[in-house]
Amino acid sequence: MPDALRQFKADFFQALAHPTRIAIIEQLRDGELSAGTLIDRLKLEQANASQHLAVLRAKNIVTGRKSANQVFYSVRHPLIIEVLDVMRRYFHAHMRESVASLKALEKAGSGRR
Amino acid sequence: MPDALRQFKADFFQALAHPTRIAIIEQLRDGELSAGTLIDRLKLEQANASQHLAVLRAKNIVTGRKSANQVFYSVRHPLIIEVLDVMRRYFHAHMRESVASLKALEKAGSGRR
DNA sequence: TTCGTATATTCTGAACATCGAATATAGCAC
DNA sequence: GTGCTATATTCGATGTTCAGAATATACGAA
Numbered sequence: 001m002p003d004a005l006r007q008f009k010a011d012f013f014q015a016l017a018h019p020t021r022i023a024i025i026e027q028l029r030d031g032e033l034s035a036g037t038l039i040d041r042l043k044l045e046q047a048n049a050s051q052h053l054a055v056l057r058a059k060n061i062v063t064g065r066k067s068a069n070q071v072f073y074s075v076r077h078p079l080i081i082e083v084l085d086v087m088r089r090y091f092h093a094h095m096r097e098s099v100a101s102l103k104a105l106e107k108a109g110s111g112r113r
Numbered sequence: 114m115p116d117a118l119r120q121f122k123a124d125f126f127q128a129l130a131h132p133t134r135i136a137i138i139e140q141l142r143d144g145e146l147s148a149g150t151l152i153d154r155l156k157l158e159q160a161n162a163s164q165h166l167a168v169l170r171a172k173n174i175v176t177g178r179k180s181a182n183q184v185f186y187s188v189r190h191p192l193i194i195e196v197l198d199v200m201r202r203y204f205h206a207h208m209r210e211s212v213a214s215l216k217a218l219e220k221a222g223s224g225r226r
Numbered sequence: 227t228t229c230g231t232a233t234a235t236t237c238t239g240a241a242c243a244t245c246g247a248a249t250a251t252a253g254c255a256c
Numbered sequence: 257g258t259g260c261t262a263t264a265t266t267c268g269a270t271g272t273t274c275a276g277a278a279t280a281t282a283c284g285a286a
Contacts, residue, residue: 006132008207009200013135017127018244019119035263048245050264055243060207069253069262079203086199087122090192094121094173097190131274148233161275163234168273182232182283 015059020044021052022084024073025061029081032065032074128172133157134165135197137186138174142194145178145187 016022023042027033033041039049053073056062061080064071075081129135136155140146146154152162166186169175174193177184188194 003132005204006135008204009135009197010130010132012200012203013126014130014243017123017130019116019123022119022122022126036261039263045246046263047247047265051244054264064263066252066263069260071263077203077206079199079206083196083199083203084122086192086196087125090125090190090196091118091121093190093192127273149231152233158276159233160235160277164274167234177233179233179282182230184233 011059012061015055015061016083018052018055020048021056024049024052024056025075025080025084028062028073028075029084032072034070034072035064036070038073124172125174128168128174129196131165131168133161134169137162137165137169138188138193138197141175141186141188142197145185147183147185148177149183151186 016025020042024038027038027041035049035053038044038053039046042049044052053062053064056073057064060076062073063076064073066072129138133155137151140151140154148162148166151157151166152159155162157165166175166177170177173189175186176189177186179185
């Protein structure tokens with residue numbers, strides 16, 4: 001794989017590598033929302049929200065549509081939502097694994113005493 | 114969504130947010146490889162490779178199987194490969210978009226002169 | 227035990243990310 | 257124009273990530 005492609009992917013992951021930005025994208029899953037609505041729903045500082053939105057904009061993950069003095073944000077491509085969906089499945093699989101190994105530990109512990 | 118889940122996702126993305134770590138995972142797509150093989154194929158510094166592998170291990174993205182004095186790494190869950198596959202599709206879609214907007218610019222430019 | 231190979235860890239300095247506070251800009255109403 | 261609301265940007269402090277150098281550990285062979 002060319003290095004540029006790896007860098008592109010890394011940049012994309014970097015842009016998603018923050019709980020607030022993930023929360024923003026999941027809020028936008030069902031359609032556009034104004035910056036103000038995002039701030040209210042996620043209980044963010046105004047400046048902080050704007051910074052995170054700037055990161056998402058810079059990586060073309062999100063676009064802003066200006067209307068009067070509001071800006072309505074939306075996710076630019078459905079595949080971004082799909083990435084998060086796969087992540088959700090991965091999280092569940094990961095949880096199942098963790099629970100399974102905890103149970104195995106319990107069993108080993110009770111057998112040993 | 115609970116905050117723990119968002120943090121989990123963010124941590125996962127953070128772990129993938131480096132070109133070298135993406136390269137490592139793509140090398141492991143078809144099965145396990147020793148640390149040394151990864152170092153050779155990706156032309157990495159030994160210490161640097163080990164640090165990146167440590168990051169991937171810490172997030173349970175990769176496991177190491179020790180055999181004699183080598184360590185064979187493999188991706189812990191197929192869904193991780195799937196995330197990268199969706200990313201690849203996203204990348205292609207993104208490229209198409211960029212090419213399209215470049216063409217639009219050219220057209221506008223030639224029309225204007 | 228000592229040697230050699232494979233891998234991991236620790237340290238240091240540079241680069242980058244994050245936050246909140248303050249400030250700036252843009253658009254509408256008056 | 258002034259004032260108000262929504263959003264963006266800049267600044268400074270603090271923390272995190274990175275690469276490479278040096279060092280440490282684990283293992284098998286002799």
